[in-house]
Amino acid sequence: MVSIGLGSCSNKPALDNRIGFGLASKADANFWAAELGAEWYFDWGTKELSRSSKLEYWQTIRVNQDGYSPSKEKIIAITNKYRGYTWIIGNEPDNKYQDNTTPEKYAQIYHELFYLIKTNDPSAKIAIAGVSQPTPARLIYLDTVLQTYKNLYGEDMPIDWWNIHAYVLREEKDSWGADIPVGVQIDHGQLYEISHHGDLEIFQNNLINFRKWMKDNGYQQTPLVITEFGILLPGDFGFSPEFIADYLYKSSEWLINYQNEEIGYPEDENRIIQKFAWFSLSDPNFQDSNLANLNQSTLTLIGESFRLFSSINKD
Numbered sequence: 001m002v003s004i005g006l007g008s009c010s011n012k013p014a015l016d017n018r019i020g021f022g023l024a025s026k027a028d029a030n031f032w033a034a035e036l037g038a039e040w041y042f043d044w045g046t047k048e049l050s051r052s053s054k055l056e057y058w059q060t061i062r063v064n065q066d067g068y069s070p071s072k073e074k075i076i077a078i079t080n081k082y083r084g085y086t087w088i089i090g091n092e093p094d095n096k097y098q099d100n101t102t103p104e105k106y107a108q109i110y111h112e113l114f115y116l117i118k119t120n121d122p123s124a125k126i127a128i129a130g131v132s133q134p135t136p137a138r139l140i141y142l143d144t145v146l147q148t149y150k151n152l153y154g155e156d157m158p159i160d161w162w163n164i165h166a167y168v169l170r171e172e173k174d175s176w177g178a179d180i181p182v183g184v185q186i187d188h189g190q191l192y193e194i195s196h197h198g199d200l201e202i203f204q205n206n207l208i209n210f211r212k213w214m215k216d217n218g219y220q221q222t223p224l225v226i227t228e229f230g231i232l233l234p235g236d237f238g239f240s241p242e243f244i245a246d247y248l249y250k251s252s253e254w255l256i257n258y259q260n261e262e263i264g265y266p267e268d269e270n271r272i273i274q275k276f277a278w279f280s281l282s283d284p285n286f287q288d289s290n291l292a293n294l295n296q297s298t299l300t301l302i303g304e305s306f307r308l309f310s311s312i313n314k315d
Contacts, residue, residue, distance in 0.1 A: 024283035037310030079120035090129030102183035103144035127161035134210035137189030166229040223274040245305035
C-alpha cells in the first residue's frame with residue numbers, strides 16, 4: 001500500500017470558485033462562464049488541457065460494473081502532463097440509468113483509481129461520485145461502499161471531496177425519479193410526489209442530514225461539493241421558468257450562506273456546502289432548467305437568475 005494518497009489528503013482543497021455549472025452540451029465554457037459569472041464547471045468527462053486560472057474545471061471518470069472509462073493509460077497520460085486537477089470518480093453509480101454500479105464494485109474501482117491518480121500526481125484531489133440525492137436509501141448505498149472499502153483495504157476510505165447530487169426524486173421501482181439504489185435490497189425509498197420536486201425545505205433538510213451522516217462517519221473535516229442540483233421536471237408538471245429561476249436563486253443563496261456549528265466544515269466557517277454546480281448550462285433532455293439558449297447565444301430567464309446571484313455572491 002502506497003502512503004502518498006493519505007498524505008495528500010492532509011492538504012486541504014482550495015475553497016474558492018464556489019459557483020458553477022454542468023456542461024451537458026458542446027459549448028464554449030469560457031464564454032458562458034463569463035456571461036454567467038460562473039467560477040467552475042465540469043462536463044462528465046475528461047480533458048487534456050492545462051489548468052486555467054480563470055475558470056476551474058473538474059475531471060470525471062465514468063465507472064461501471066466492469067471497470068471505468070477513459071482507460072488507465074489515458075488517465076495516466078493526463079495526470080503526468082496536467083497536474084493539480086480534481087478528479088470525480090463516477091457519476092451516480094447508485095442509479096441504474098447512469099453508472100449502474102453496485103456499492104461493492106464501486107469501492108474496488110475507487111480504490112484503484114484513487115491510488116493510480118495520486119501516485120502519478122500527488123497534487124491531485126479526488127472526489128467520490130455523487131449519488132442521485134441525499135436520502136436514507138442512498139445512505140445505505142454509501143454505508144456499503146465505506147464498509148466494503150474498510151473490509152477490503154483495512155483503512156477508512158480516503159476522500160478529498162465528498163460529493164452529492166441534490167435532487168428531490170421518487171425512489172420507487174419503475175416510477176418517475178431515481179428508482180431504488182443499485183445493490184440495495186429495499187422495497188422503496190422516499191416516495192416523493194411531483195409537487196415535492198421543487199420543495200426547498202426538503203432540499204435543505206436532506207443536505208443537513210447528509211452532513212450529519214458525514215460527521216457520524218468521520219468526515220466532518222472534508223469539504224462537500226454539489227455537482228448537480230436543479231429542476232428536472234418540465235413546465236407541464238408545474239415548474240415554470242419563473243418558478244425555476246426563483247428556485248435557483250433561493251437554493252443557491254442558502255447553499256452559499258448556511259452555516260451549522262455542529263456539522264459544518266470548520267475550515268469554511270462551518271458552512272455545510274463548499275461548492276455547487278447547477279444542472280445545467282444546456283441539456284436537450286432537460287431544457288426547462290437550461291441557463292443558456294445556445295442557438296440564440298442568450299441567457300434564459302434561469303440564466304439571468306444565475307447571473308444576478310453570482311454578481312452579488314461571487315468570490
